[in-house]
Amino acid sequence: MDGNGRTARFVMNSQLVTAGKLFFGDREASLEQYCEDFLRDVYQSEYASDVDDGIRQFCADIADGRLQLRIHPTKDLHAKFYLCLPKSHSEHSDGWVIMGSSNLSAQGLGTTEPPRYELNVAMKDYDDVHYCEEEFQHLWNDAIPVTMDDVNRIVDGTHLAPPEHQPTPYELYMRMLIDHFGNQVEDHFVPHLPDNYDDLTYQRDAVVQGYDIMMRHGGCFIADVVGLGKTVVAAMIAQRFIAANGDNTRILVIFPPSVQKNWEDTFRDFEIKNNYSQFVSNGSLEKIIEGTNNYNQPGCYDLIIVDEAHNFRHDSNCNYDLLQRICKSARSNKGNVKGDKRVLLLSATPLNNTPEDIKNQLLLFQDVARCTIDGVSNIADTFAPWIKEFKSLMSQRRTMSAGFLTTRIDAINQELRHKVLEKVMVRRTRSNIQHEPRYAHEIHFPQLLDPTDRTYQMSPELLKLFIDTYIKLVDTPSANLKEVNADIFNGSGLHYARYRAVEYCPSYKVPSGKAAKHITDSLASIYQTHLVKRLESSFDAFRRSLHTLLDATRGMIKMFQEDKVIIAPELNVKKLQSDGVELDEIIELAIGKGFDQKEILFHAADFKPDFLPMLEL
Numbered sequence: 001m002d003g004n005g006r007t008a009r010f011v012m013n014s015q016l017v018t019a020g021k022l023f024f025g026d027r028e029a030s031l032e033q034y035c036e037d038f039l040r041d042v043y044q045s046e047y048a049s050d051v052d053d054g055i056r057q058f059c060a061d062i063a064d065g066r067l068q069l070r071i072h073p074t075k076d077l078h079a080k081f082y083l084c085l086p087k088s089h090s091e092h093s094d095g096w097v098i099m100g101s102s103n104l105s106a107q108g109l110g111t112t113e114p115p116r117y118e119l120n121v122a123m124k125d126y127d128d129v130h131y132c133e134e135e136f137q138h139l140w141n142d143a144i145p146v147t148m149d150d151v152n153r154i155v156d157g158t159h160l161a162p163p164e165h166q167p168t169p170y171e172l173y174m175r176m177l178i179d180h181f182g183n184q185v186e187d188h189f190v191p192h193l194p195d196n197y198d199d200l201t202y203q204r205d206a207v208v209q210g211y212d213i214m215m216r217h218g219g220c221f222i223a224d225v226v227g228l229g230k231t232v233v234a235a236m237i238a239q240r241f242i243a244a245n246g247d248n249t250r251i252l253v254i255f256p257p258s259v260q261k262n263w264e265d266t267f268r269d270f271e272i273k274n275n276y277s278q279f280v281s282n283g284s285l286e287k288i289i290e291g292t293n294n295y296n297q298p299g300c301y302d303l304i305i306v307d308e309a310h311n312f313r314h315d316s317n318c319n320y321d322l323l324q325r326i327c328k329s330a331r332s333n334k335g336n337v338k339g340d341k342r343v344l345l346l347s348a349t350p351l352n353n354t355p356e357d358i359k360n361q362l363l364l365f366q367d368v369a370r371c372t373i374d375g376v377s378n379i380a381d382t383f384a385p386w387i388k389e390f391k392s393l394m395s396q397r398r399t400m401s402a403g404f405l406t407t408r409i410d411a412i413n414q415e416l417r418h419k420v421l422e423k424v425m426v427r428r429t430r431s432n433i434q435h436e437p438r439y440a441h442e443i444h445f446p447q448l449l450d451p452t453d454r455t456y457q458m459s460p461e462l463l464k465l466f467i468d469t470y471i472k473l474v475d476t477p478s479a480n481l482k483e484v485n486a487d488i489f490n491g492s493g494l495h496y497a498r499y500r501a502v503e504y505c506p507s508y509k510v511p512s513g514k515a516a517k518h519i520t521d522s523l524a525s526i527y528q529t530h531l532v533k534r535l536e537s538s539f540d541a542f543r544r545s546l547h548t549l550l551d552a553t554r555g556m557i558k559m560f561q562e563d564k565v566i567i568a569p570e571l572n573v574k575k576l577q578s579d580g581v582e583l584d585e586i587i588e589l590a591i592g593k594g595f596d597q598k599e600i601l602f603h604a605a606d607f608k609p610d611f612l613p614m615l616e617l
Helices: 027-044 049-063 126-142 146-153 169-185 201-217 230-245 257-271 286-292 318-326 355-362 379-395 402-419 430-434 461-476 516-537 540-560 573-578 582-591 611-616
Strands: 006-011 080-088 095-102 118-124 219-222 249-257 277-281 302-305 340-347
Touching: 027 146, 049 146, 080 126, 095 126, 146 540, 201 219, 201 340, 219 230, 230 249, 230 257, 230 302, 230 340, 249 257, 286 318, 286 430, 302 318, 355 379, 355 402, 379 402, 461 516, 516 540, 540 573, 540 611, 573 582
Parallel strands: 219 340, 249 277, 249 302, 302 340
Antiparallel strands: 006 080, 080 095, 095 118
16 A cells, blocks of 8 residues: 555466466365475575565565465466555546566566566556456455465475574484485395305495485486496396386396497396396487387386497487487386386496586486476576586687686586586596495405506518508598698598598588588598507507498498489498498488488489599599
8 A cells, every 4th residue: 555545456476376286175275285386486596695585575574464465276367467456446536457477576577687578558447447356356355365374384494484493503414414315324125146246335335326316316327437337236226126116117228239248148147137128239229219120119118228328418419319219208117116217327437528418418317497406497507507608618729728728627517516417426436435444345456557668669561561551541632741741742542532422412401500521521530530540559450440431432332323322421321331221221211210302312413523433542
């Protein structure tokens, strides 16, 4: 009420005048719902003095009667209108109704920078104002009052409670320990341990911690360093999950092809039978999506275990999309464990990636706007400043000192680790194990000696062969090395033409903002560096890599011969060809995955005339 005796009456938004979407019909249930909503808003609000002051003022206004609040028990009220009326409103008095999108908040009132766009309409015609007044009174009379006792009951459950109602620092500490470790301390599950496996306390602790994280957050990073037994820990967590979920449990293990036998042997040792588990390499996920090769459909799996999970860090990658569809598809099994699939991500290098890579992996078991991690309400909003700063540092790295760049990236990683990863990750290093009294006696790691020089002397003939081969690898026609020594480098080396297809195909549309030559130079340079490293590693390794390049080049020549040249980087055409898949089948597969045939299929005539001779050299 102002000095002229006028009273402002408000119908607030649905968060304040309804009991949410449950539409309870009685006072206690409606108030209980409102209390839950109020507490959630307090917990998720910024921890700042002005926020605390605002909440306290809200409570004080209810206490002294300046603000009256009611909850409607049956209607989900969405419309907002604000009544400004004199004490006795009639057609001869001045009254207003404002109707529109604005809430009574800083953003709604336009006081933030930049102000949010709001659209409102003010009406003073008596019939309009009187209608809204009657509608307000009807809703107000049916609604349930929120009293100061109700408010006190809510506030006493927060950090805003009066000092006499607040817990002591010791009680807070104990509550933190119970919330964080309570389930782990009370977990008495004893896994079946094969006879030829050591009973290691640090692995059992990892199982208890990892299982608890997985059940609370839908997933967990198992990130112990190499040699501590991540596969064994994952197998024991799988045992624990089967015991909780029941005999109908289905587990999918995804791994690089090179470790398939290790996973199958470990699961067999831990008596996780075939009817519980299936294994698929990380390059064959389409078999799960399609349910082919005796694999179940994605919805049939309850637990997904991903080895070398850092291989699925780019959300623009086709395999990442397939994995996310597998992890996020609804469960069709009816087990004792309710909710979405559980996901275990195994990687010894969880932070050897960009913040965006970590976010992408986190989204394999978390939802962007419904994050369960304490202190993170929205994953995209939390990661946005880290991603922005990281990209800015990378774009300016050539102008920065190495020390400054490393310090800034370490600071980003430290904050990311503290706010997010530590809450969903199990990670121990060898140093952690050696310096923990409970673990130190269980395992002893070999001590690394300082490196010593070993010089290998090639014979003159072998040295000449090595140098000639090296020059053939690096002396590409586009290399600048020939400008350094024209007697040695004259552009007569390998073209790496197989990786330059988009440069010589004017019809191919490269991704926006990327020049075709830049892309092909990068691809050719990567494979060139790979061959040089293989040559320096061993002649056998070099021979195998050279055969890979030869097979890929022959595959491209075959496409020219059949006048069906497929350019689809995300489809891994080279692998499909090496597996004996015919070109027409590859085209059909691409179309089935949503590719437009006109964008991936080209004819020999679409390429520059000198491209095929480059392939055949």
